[in-house]
Amino acid sequence: MSETPRIVQVAVPAPLRRTFDYLPPSSGDPRPGVRVRVPLGRGRAVVGVVTGTATASSVPTARLKAVLGVLDEEPLLPPEVMDLLTWAADYYHHPIGEVMQSALPVRLRGDRPASAAGDSVWAITAAGRAVNEASLNRTPLRLRLLSALKKEEQGLTADELVRISARWQAGMKALVAAGWVARRERDCLAPVPRTLLPPPALNAAQADAVRAVLASRAFRVFLLHGVTGSGKTEVYLRAIEAVLATGRQTLVLVPEIALTPQLVDRFRSRFGVAIAVLHSGLSDGERACGWLSARAGKAAIVLGTRSAVFTPLPRLGLIVVDEEHDGSYKQQDGFRYSGRDVAVMRARRSGVPIVLGSATPSLESLYQVQRGRYAYLSLPDRAGAANPPALDLLDMRRLAPDESLSRPLRQAIGECLARREQAMLFLNRRGFAPVWFCPDCGWLAPCSRCDARLTLHRASARLRCHHCGAEGPVPKHCPACGSERLRALGEGTERVEGALQRMFPEARIVRIDRDTTRRKGSLESAFARVRAGEADILVGTQMLAKGHDFPNVTLVGVINADQGLYSVDFRAGERLFQQIVQVSGRAGRAEKPGRVLIQTYHPDHGLFGALRLGDYRQFADDALLERREAGYPPFSFLALLRAESSSPGGALKFLGLARSLAERCPRAELEIMDPVPSPMERRAGRHRAQLLVQSRRRAPLHAFLREWLSLLEEAREARRVRWSLDVDPADLY
Incomplete structure (x- = not known):
């Protein structure tokens, strides 16, 4: 008879790369995957997750503390997710x-x-909809609440109501008593529609792609390379349809929240199943409800952003990663994982196929195709009757712009509006202008906490740092020379919007950037206006460049295409090409022909030549050759040790110690760089530096990192700075 385990191993939320041993509780079953409440330190209790049990501990039994309580009857994290998390850690x-x-x-x-359980919401009743709002003029709070609820069929939560009025509860009590509002629980799963839309006919390339995915009965990675508008989503839908027919679940990842409403609507119109949506724009209650519904198998489809990759799915049959090239899949702080790469590992461990879709696949994925590890599926043509947009470069060296808009672009916008079509202008810089400048002495408004300039936001009359969030009033006199001739330099989306209002006073203009979409639901509302034809010109950042289908947009203007040419990052060219292809793909997606105008001061640059040819695969092949010669990923593997300190030189001193400790570790096939200041050395008042480790092979890199990190954690100096390790960094800054 085997000995009963006496030790419970728990992963607690602490910055230590190990689990903690505890004695079992007086009651409850501490199985792997359940949450437990455990003591940690002096007089503090935390909630951790049981990772396993053992019969002995390296810590004397007399020194071990007992688990205070078991919080779950069944494991919250099933074995397959626990294994994935252990691998990721x-x-x-x-x-x-x-x-x-x-x-x-x-x-x-x-x-x-x-x-x-979903969040509690207050929703208007039929009696409430029949109320004449004029009868509430003497009770303005009740009027405001009732008016807001009439616009929200799903109802409003307490968090949403408090934004209407801090005193909402008193007014709501009266509305509920009158029978005009009822309190209920919001369903976190997207409701199943009564009628479903029939699928469109597939073209030959789409049909081949669907057949290839469905022929796979086990793990296989498919790279679906389809030009914008080629119908990649329809391929996803057909594959998902077949998976649902077998009673299995599908996980669909998208890079950003902005893409989820459109995809959810499309999925709902095709499938009579429950869909769980998971992203950071939801309330805590909504996310927990969707996550638990997926874990219980109630949600047949889970659609979410990066962190949804860890959602428990008992009957997983397929994973889809849309826009797989997108940098948003990489977590940039804390646990710095790649959602795409973890999704591939999850598919491998679960024995299911995974589809990575993109119009501009990452060079890493294309390299895996070259090595025969990924299957390549191509959608070379736009679906239906749509044709690729005509692309022209505007040489800004010979064109005098008016508020950053050249005459040919202004003329094209006017012609577009005359045809009652929509135009989209892309500028990946929000605010009015990136610099507040004194022409008399050359002073540039600096951020006091970062090595960066402050951005002018004219509408709010504030200067803001887009790196640390610091802000202040706009000075009217130069603090260096006293001049009153301060002016804005450069352009942002706010400035372009103002110029368009002056040039096209009758046009309805919608600006979409982080400043205009902070309020919950505002982004979805803006996109709804565009699709309903209530907007003539769209101006925005990369938020509107990805995956959105606006059938009446026939003109796309890229205002400052040169930003990515000046970066020191070896991925800058790839990202610029991808970004322009993505935004260009918004033009002419229906039967109307599309046109793309790109303003540049470097029309002879090879990247723009490749764009004109529209051959991304050739561009990628050339870029891979350059990467191979330079020894950059995917032909090598990187790890970046970052450090920051409140004192100048503190981060570099720590990294100097880290460099010396590296000499004690196995360093075969490794190149360890010297510590250097970060490209933006000071950010949010802290001084930053970094140290890069590179290897041609993954195994020796990770063997080195394990030993190196154990030495760093024991060093006293490690407690005097903030430091973190980024494996496979997306950005070297």
Whole structure:
């Protein structure tokens, strides 16, 4: 008879790369995957996740503390997700407790019960809709609440109501008593429609792609390379349809929140199944409810952003990663994982196919195709009757712009409006102008906390730092020379919007950037206006460049295409090409012909020549040759050790120690660079530096990192700075 385990191993939310041993609780079953409340340190209790049990501990039994309580009857994280998280913690060399925490919805990271209940909402009743609002003129609070509820069929939560009025509860009590409003629980799953739309006919390339995916009965990675408008989503839908027919679930990842409403609507119109949506724009209750519904198998489709990759799915049959090249899949702080790469590993461990879709696949994925590890599926033509847009370069060296808009672009916008079609202008810089400048002495408004300039936001009359968030009033006199001739230099989306209002006073202009879409639902509302034909010109940042289908947009103007040419990052050219292809793809997606005008001061640059030819595969092949010669990824593997300190030189001093400690570790096939200041050395008042480690092979790199990190964690100097390790960094800054 085997000995009963006496030790419970728990991953706690602490910056330590190990689990902690505890004695079992007086009651409850501490199985792997359940949450437990455990003591940590002096007088503090935290919630951790059980990773396993053992019969002995390296710590004397007399010194071990007992688990205070078991919070779940069944494991919240099933074995396959636990295995994936353990792998991720090891690969990215991140504390296992923090990795486990990141996989749970915020509401379940504490000791709340794991119940799939949606948020409480207040919704208008039929009697409330019949109320004459004029009768409430003497009670303005009730009027405001009732008016807001009439616009929200799903109702409003307490968090949403408090934005209408801090005193909303008193007014709501009266509305409920009158029978005009009812309190209920919001369903976190997208409702199943009564009628479904029939699928469109597939062209030959789409049909071949669907057949290839469905022929796979086990793990296989498919790279679906389809030009913008080629019908990649329809390929996803057909593959998902077949998976649903077998009773299995599908996980669909998208890079940004902005893409989820459109995809959810399209999925709902095709499938009579429950869909769980998971992203950071939802309330904690909504995310927990969707996550638990997926875990219970109630949601047949899970559609979410990066962190949804860890959602428990008991009947997983297919994974789809849309816009797989997008940098948003890489977490840039804390647990720095790649959602795309973890999704591939999850598919491998679950034995299911995975589809990576993009009009501009990452060079890493195309390299895997070259090596025969990924299957390549091509959609070379636009679906239906749509044709690729005509692309022209505007040589800004010979054109005098008016508020950054050249005469040919202004003329094209006018012609577009005359045809009652929509135009889209892309500028990946928000605010009015990136610089507030004194022409008399050359002073540029600096951020006091960063090595960066402040951006002018004219509408709010503020100067803001887009790196740390610091802001202040706009000075009217130069603090250096006293001049009153201060002026804005450069352009942002706010400035372009103002110029368009002056040039086209009758046009309805919608600006879409982080400043105009902060309020919940504002982004979806803006896109709805565009699709309903209530906007003539769209101006925005990359938020409107990805995956959106606006049938009446026939003109796209790229205002400052040269920004990416000046970066020191070896991925800059790839990203610029991808970005312009993505935004260009918004033009002419229906039967109307599209046109793209790109303003540049470098029309002879090879990147723009490749854009004109429209051959991304050739561009990627050339870029891979350059990467191979330079020894950059995907032909090598990188790890970046970052450090920051409140004192100048503190980060570099720590990294100097780290460089010396590296000499004690196995360094075969490694290149360890010297510490250097970060490209933006000071950010948010802290001084930053970095150290890069590079290897031609993955195995020796990770063997080195394991030993190196154990030495760093023992060093006293490591406690005097903030430091982190980024494996496979997306940005070298």
